[in-house]
Amino acid sequence: MKELVAAITNLEEEAAVAIVEKKLQAGVSAHDILAACNEGLIAVGDLFSEGEYFLTELMFSGEIMNSIMEKLTPYLSAGETTATKGKVVIGTVLGDIHDVGKNIVINLLKGHGYEVIDLGIDVPAAEFVKAVKETGAKVLGLSALLNTTYPEMKTVIDELKKAGLRDKVKVIIGGAICSEKVREFTGADDYATDAIKGVTFCNKVYGHE
Amino acid sequence: MEESKQKLYNERLGRYLAAIKRKPIDRISTSIPVGSYADAISGYTIQELMYDPQKAEDRAVKFLKRYPEIDTFSAGFSSAVDFDILNSRLYRIPGRDIDPNSIRQFNEQEWMKADEYRRFIDDPIGFRMDIYFPRILGEYEKRGSIRSYIAFLKAGMQQGIAREQSRQINTRIKNEFAIPPSSQGIINAPFDTLTNLFRGLHGIMRDMFRQPDLVIEACEAILKQNLASCVAMADPKKQLPVWIGATRAGFLSPKQFEKFYWPTFYKGLMVLIEAGWTVRIFIEGNWNVHLDHLAEFPKGTVLFDLDNDTDIFTAHEKFGDKNAISGGIPTDMLILGTPEEVRQRVKLLIETVGKDGGWIPNSGGSIPAGCKPENFQAVLDAVKEFGVFHTGPAPKPEVSDMLDVKPQLPQIDRFITSWEEVKESNNWKIPGDEELIKRNWELFERMAYSWVISRR
Known part of the structure; x- marks a missing residue:
């Protein structure tokens, strides 16, 4: 399994897929292969x-993980292919x-075993509130690229407060336009300017550190 | 232009050009990109500013009456009519698709598929007309239909009209307010063109790993096309810089940058620089690991607009002695901070990066729409307070000594239907002056070629 971990860590797609095929033919359990893949993904992170x-x-x-999952899925039981680490609601805020x-964050979160509820783009505050309420997710991710969205991020968090959900969910804002100053203005719990920080944040909230 | 206004115009232009050339100046240049902020305080929606040239003109007039301290202003009219005529799917248009007060937003997709590189490289016109345009231009989806022909006809007419509308606004701004624009002509990094318009970030990411040679070949093909179109639009006096938005390098590792991004980017800009133009580059995103490369440009040829993520002090250390830098006032400070914070920041930047004039105030790329007016005023006031080097006259706008130098353009055939081909297929004998006919034929061929190549 060490060579599979290394192939993923070194981003050698063809080698990684070939190893997975060889292991499956040799009767190695898909569950164990998946565990090695996760080790490689964590190393990349x-x-x-x-x-x-x-x-x-x-x-x-x-992408490599997607190619591997195509090979592995037929060998995994239904329970093993679904995410188990926790639920995350995410979307790009209204006006953006x-x-x-x-989508990069979503792919990473899925790769790391989270169930992601993707609300899409240009999402009004009420939809974020509704999704948090209905799914019981402990993490809400607000994404944006435009610096005109600071007030809208704040609106979402204010609406969570009004709905009595603020203490039930941790909110992270993400995008290159975010900073400590913006976090403070919006009332979010944390901010991320790179994708892996979103995963670290979820691991912290869900106790997977 | 009146004499007093001509004098003021020359002072502003001279100061700006000298800052780029890294020559002595009387005070820090205020060639600040203010487009979004000017939109926001105009009293009009973005939709109105994109559909009504009167309102676009009024936006510029209002802004310049309020801020006479500004040294340059790009007043052109960016018409949305064009996007309706062809129904470009690359953009979401304010008032049509999104809130009338939002800026135009980019719709990134894999508009070109991973297995279409060969055709893209070998047949740039055919690829666009047969494959790309039916995908990105809604009115051309049923190509060959009456509707699709009429859409192209209207788009051609609109291009001429929009240019004239922009020209009128710019002429008024120049004559009445004595303000030069900050750039003339645009060029893109080939890797950015490929990523933004054709493959998207997800697509290009896979291509760099799975078919790297084709990515490089495509960038080389794009470079030739971009250069030819750019030179046709650049300032013939070679005073105003050509503008470039360098958008995707911040996502690349140093190795990827050196392999895919830098070679064609640098080569293209050096063709312009060696022919006597200067360039103004918006360095978007985080370029901290690529800064050594930016130090390769010759002295006094580039003005770098740095984004929030790139450390302006490190950049200054690496190449501040050679080329001018703009930026360093955090976007969130202008939106959420106080005038005193802004004043202190500008003071610090003038005393370090700008100590000998090589800095122009800016936020991450441009002043944001949400900038508090008192914070923008604080920027201008701080320039007056800390950025005056002497009270003598501003430098005169230098006339280029390279007017006769022709750019070394790569050889490409910029005709869709060559004169020889049309002459032969019609069996024309041309009893009169062939040159007269040919010259006009080729003029419109080149315009059509540029239109097809740059159409989005």
């Missing part, structure tokens, strides 16, 4: 946090239609 890897490399680790950053 660490390299990203250390500044060794950059965004497109982080994204490609998710950009979804590239949000």
Whole structure:
């Protein structure tokens, strides 16, 4: 399994998929293969946090995982393919239609075992509140690219308060436009300017550190 | 132009050009990109500003009456009519698709598929007309229909009209307010063109791993096309810089940057620089690991607008002695901070990055729409307070000594239907002056070629 972990860590897609096929033919359990893949993904995340890897490399680790899952899924029981770590509601706030950053975070969260409820783009505050209420998710991610969205992020958090949900959910705002100053203005719990921070935040909230 | 206004115009232009050339100036130049902020305080919706040239003109007039301290202003009219005529799916248009007060937003998709590189590279016109345009232009989806022909006809007419509308606004701004624009002509980094308009970030990310050679080949093909179109629009006097938004390098590792982004980016800009133009680059996102490369540009040829994520002090250390930098006032400070915070920040930037004039005030790329007016005023006041080097006259706008230098453009055929082809297919014998006919034929061919290549 060490070579599979290494292939994923080094982003060698063809090698990683070939190893998975070989292992499956040799009768290795899909569950164990999946565990090795996760180890590789975590290593990629660490390299990203250390500044060794950059965004497109982080994204490609998710692509490799997609290719591997195509091979693995038929061998996994239904329970093993569904996410188990926790639920996360995410969306791009009202007034902004950009979804590239949000989708990167979603892919990563799924890769790390979270169930993601994606509300899409240009999402009104009421829809965020409704989704948090209905799913019982403990994490809400608000994504944006435009710096005109600061007031809208604040509105979402104010609406959560009005609905009596603020103490039931942790809110993280994400995008290059976010900062400590913006976090403070909006009343969010944390902010992220890179994708892996979203995963770290969820791990903290759900106690998977 | 009146004499007093001509004098003021020359002072502003001279100061700006000298700042870019890294020559002595009387005070810090205020060539600040203020577009979004000017929109926000105009009293009009973004939709109105994109559909009504009178209102676009009034926006500029209002802004410049309120802020005479500004050295440059780009007053052009960015018409949305064009986006309706062809129904460009690359954009969400204020008032049509999204809130009338939102800016135009970009709809990123994999408009070109991973297996279409070959056609894209070998047949740029055919690829666009047959594959790309039916996907991105709603009115051309049924190509060959009457509706699709009429849409192209209208788009051609509209281009001429929009240019004239912009020209009128710019002429008034120049004559009445003595303000030059901050740039003329645009070029994009080939990797950005490929990513933004064709493959999207997800697509290009996969391509860099799975088919790297095609990415490089495509960038080289785009470079040739972009350069030819850019030179046709750049300032013939070679005073105003060409503008570039460098958008995607912040997502790349140093290795990817060096392999895919930098070679064609640098090569293209050096063609312009070696022919006597300067360039103004918006360095979007985080370029901290790529800064050594930016130090490669010759002295006095580039003005860098840095985004919030790139450290302006490190950038200054690496190449501040050679080229001017703008930025360093955090966007969130202008929106959420206080005038005193802004004043202190501008003071710090003038005393460090701008100590010999090589800094122009800016936030991350441009002053944001949500900037508090008192914070923008604080920027201008701080320039007066800390950024005056001497009270003598501003430098005169330098006339380029490279007017005769022709850019070394890559050889490409910029005709869709060459004169020879049309002559032969019609069996024309041309009893009169062939050159007269050919020259006009080719003029419109080149315009059509540029239109197809740059259409979005």
